[in-house]
Amino acid sequence: MQQSPIIILGIESSCDDTSAAIIKEGKILANIVANQDVHEAYGGVVPELASRAHQQNIIPVVNEAIKKAGISKEQISAVAFTNGPGLLGSLLVGSSFAKAFALGMNIPLIEVNHMHGHILAHFIEEKDGSKNQPNFPFLCLTVSGGHTQIVKVSDYFKMEVIGETIDDAAGEAFDKVSKMLSLPYPGGPVLDKKAQLGDPNKFKFTHPKVPGLNYSFSGLKTSVLYFLKKEIKINPNFINENLNDICASVQKTIVDVLMIELKKAITETGIKNIAIAGGVSANSELRKRLASFSSNHNVFVPKFEYCTDNAAMIAITGYYKFIEQEFTDQRITPNARMKV
Ligand code: KG4
Ligand code: ZN
Numbered sequence: 001m002q003q004s005p006i007i008i009l010g011i012e013s014s015c016d017d018t019s020a021a022i023i024k025e026g027k028i029l030a031n032i033v034a035n036q037d038v039h040e041a042y043g044g045v046v047p048e049l050a051s052r053a054h055q056q057n058i059i060p061v062v063n064e065a066i067k068k069a070g071i072s073k074e075q076i077s078a079v080a081f082t083n084g085p086g087l088l089g090s091l092l093v094g095s096s097f098a099k100a101f102a103l104g105m106n107i108p109l110i111e112v113n114h115m116h117g118h119i120l121a122h123f124i125e126e127k128d129g130s131k132n133q134p135n136f137p138f139l140c141l142t143v144s145g146g147h148t149q150i151v152k153v154s155d156y157f158k159m160e161v162i163g164e165t166i167d168d169a170a171g172e173a174f175d176k177v178s179k180m181l182s183l184p185y186p187g188g189p190v191l192d193k194k195a196q197l198g199d200p201n202k203f204k205f206t207h208p209k210v211p212g213l214n215y216s217f218s219g220l221k222t223s224v225l226y227f228l229k230k231e232i233k234i235n236p237n238f239i240n241e242n243l244n245d246i247c248a249s250v251q252k253t254i255v256d257v258l259m260i261e262l263k264k265a266i267t268e269t270g271i272k273n274i275a276i277a278g279g280v281s282a283n284s285e286l287r288k289r290l291a292s293f294s295s296n297h298n299v300f301v302p303k304f305e306y307c308t309d310n311a312a313m314i315a316i317t318g319y320y321k322f323i324e325q326e327f328t329d330q331r332i333t334p335n336a337r338m339k340v
Contacts (some may be wrong), residue, residue, distance in 0.1 A: 009022055012309055019312075122134055145171035191251060275300040
């Protein structure tokens with residue numbers, strides 16, 4: 001008898017995106033993401049509003065993913081969901097849905113660490129069979145709104161954090177500076193667009209000094225704040241007149257800092273396969289800088305839609321866990337501070 005293919009439903013709800021995806025034998029069939037505009041008016045994610053929006057979105061998003069994948073829900077082999085890290089109320093919506101779905105369909109339940117998902121996003125195969133997967137071991141610079149880490153990845157499940165931020169994440173630095181410049185939330189992509197029109201060498205900001213392969217971004221945020229305050233005293237219109245140059249200079253500083261530690265990590269480990277993951281990997285300057293390095297290294301940059309939060313990365317992680325028969329049970333509860 002022919003064995004039925006492994007089909008995983010992935011659910012992601014750790015922050016402010018509600019997403020569902022279907023992966024069949026490692027190949028993507030659907031990846032639906034519902035963003036939440038409700039936070040824009042507040043300049044940041046409001047946790048209570050995020051959970052309510054997840055509750056409204058989760059069923060339509062899952063239905064759409066199943067429809068787009070062209071499968072029936074009876075064909076799903078297991079449901080994988082983000083169990084942390086993230087906002088507790090948001091995680092509860094996705095995990096409760098996943099548990100109920102698994103119970104109702106009598107299929108296994110698979111818990112996934114969100115950061116693990118960002119890293120394994122590199123292993124998603126496209127519908128047409130195309131893929132661009134790093135060989136093990138590789139170094140993954142995981143840069144998002146909540147995390148900045150250099151991870152040594154030796155296997156699908158064997159990973160070690162060899163450097164990380166001691167305070168703010170890189171995405172947080174982008175978002176906080178954007179807020180100072182009155183750019184809409186989330187600021188990272190907006191700042192990136194403006195930066196492409198500005199002079200990255202116009203203003204200089206100091207680099208943090210942190211031991212090991214670690215990062216720090218809180219000092220940069222403070223130095224930009226004092227710099228702006230000082231300049232605005234002299235010229236109240238300073239931000240408007242120099243917006244693109246400020247964005248370009250801040251972006252250059254953040255990317256410089258990211259690259260310095262990454263290069264150190266490459267030298268220390270001797271690993272030349274380099275990958276990036278997480279929302280900030282969508283940043284144009286970071287992508288450019290990594291591309292310029294690819295003559296000596298193998299650089300892997302995921303497709304844009306797999307960089308920011310999405311359920312395809314949760315489903316692919318679920319797929320590899322399914323192969324290992326790594327299942328969880330109904331007693332599982334979300335872990336807002338889960339580590340890789
Ligand atoms: O991975 P992600 O979608 O969510 C978290 O898990 O945090 O990352 C979101 C972060 C936000 O801080 C956002 O501003 C940043 O990624 N981001 C960017 C860009 N696109 C998204 N930062 C800089 N440049 C971008 N193009
Ligand atoms: Zn993320």
